[in-house]
Amino acid sequence: MLVLRRRPGEKIRIGNDITIEILETKGRQVRIGIEAPDRVSVLREEVFLKIEQENRQAAQSPVDPTILEELPVME
Amino acid sequence: MKIETTRFGIIDVESDKIITFPQGILGFPHSKRFILFPHGDKSIFWWLQSLDDEDLAFVTISPSAICTENYSFKIPDDVQEMLKIKKPEQVEVLLLVTISDKPQKSVTVNLLGPIVINIETRLGAQLILDPVKYPVKYPITPAKNAPLKEAV
Numbered sequence: 621m622l623v624l625r626r627r628p629g630e631k632i633r634i635g636n637d638i639t640i641e642i643l644e645t646k647g648r649q650v651r652i653g654i655e656a657p658d659r660v661s662v663l664r665e666e667v668f669l670k671i672e673q674e675n676r677q678a679a680q681s682p683v684d685p686t687i688l689e690e691l692p693v694m695e
Numbered sequence: 696m697k698i699e700t701t702r703f704g705i706i707d708v709e710s711d712k713i714i715t716f717p718q719g720i721l722g723f724p725h726s727k728r729f730i731l732f733p734h735g736d737k738s739i740f741w742w743l744q745s746l747d748d749e750d751l752a753f754v755t756i757s758p759s760a761i762c763t764e765n766y767s768f769k770i771p772d773d774v775q776e777m778l779k780i781k782k783p784e785q786v787e788v789l790l791l792v793t794i795s796d797k798p799q800k801s802v803t804v805n806l807l808g809p810i811v812i813n814i815e816t817r818l819g820a821q822l823i824l825d826p827v828k829y830p831v832k833y834p835i836t837p838a839k840n841a842p843l844k845e846a847v
Contacts, residue, residue: 659772667826671808672722674793674831675821678753678805679723681794 698730701750706730708746714812716819717777721808726751729819731789731812740792743810754792756804761790761835770811774820778813787812793832803832 624632632640638660641653654662698708714729726745734740739760745751758766770780780786788811790804806829812819 661771661773661823663823664826667807667823668721670826670831671805671821671823674805674808675720675722675753675791677795678791678793679751681754681792 698746699749700744700752702752703742703744706744711817713746714743714817714819716821718820720753720810720821721823723748723751731755741789743789743791754794755789755810756792756835758788758790758806758809761804761833766806768809768822768824770822774811774822778811778818778820779816780813785813785815787814792835801834803834805831806833807831 626632626642628642628644630642634640637657639655641655643651643653645651656662696708696710697705699705708730712730714731716727716729718724719726723745726747728746729743730746731741731743734742734754739756741755741757743753743755770778770786774780788809790806790809793801793803793805795801807824807826808821808831809824810819810821
């Protein structure tokens with residue numbers, strides 16, 4: 621992992637079209653500005669982890685086929 | 696080709712029915728090949744069974760089978776490219792279903808991370824939508840004829 625030290629107002633560029641700016645630091649929090657093209661998805665890691673965790677739970681669904689039959693069907 | 700599965704025993708898979716997820720499904724990056732088949736003749740549920748991991752199978756449902764108002768989203772360009780999507784008719788959306796019996800019996804669908812499949816190229820991916828708009832657990836009530844009007 622590349623580790624850099626930056627001050628508020630300073631930026632990092634990734635490739636040609638992604639810029640990350642350190643906007644402000646306040647106690648233990650850092651505000652970051654990200655400029656990236658639409659095709660690049662920028663997400664908090666928590667969202668990934670949430671979906672990963674949900675996928676694992678879904679994969680462990682106890683398979684009691686009856687519950688699937690009890691569910692309502694849209695007419 | 697014959698594939699061994701934990702839940703369904705040995706199943707016969709036609710190679711042109713295989714759906715490939717180039718990036719896998721979040722949490723299961725090594726499972727790339729899946730097959731989709733209905734839970735039963737009249738069921739609204741489909742199984743998404745991994746061909747790379749015999750234990751791995753998801754229950755899925757089409758969003759059109761549940762009452763979710765305004766469930767629509769744009770497929771990002773990079774995903775359209777990866778799945779070789781040229782027109783909307785090629786796209787099928789599935790939601791992963793989570794069934795748990797603890798602490799109580801519940802059935803929820805994941806609206807935050809839908810599965811999109813190009814039914815022509817048979818390529819698939821899991822999207823990540825806006826967590827402010829879509830819950831990861833959207834309940835579908837296990838009761839007959841119950842109106843489903845939970846807010847998303």
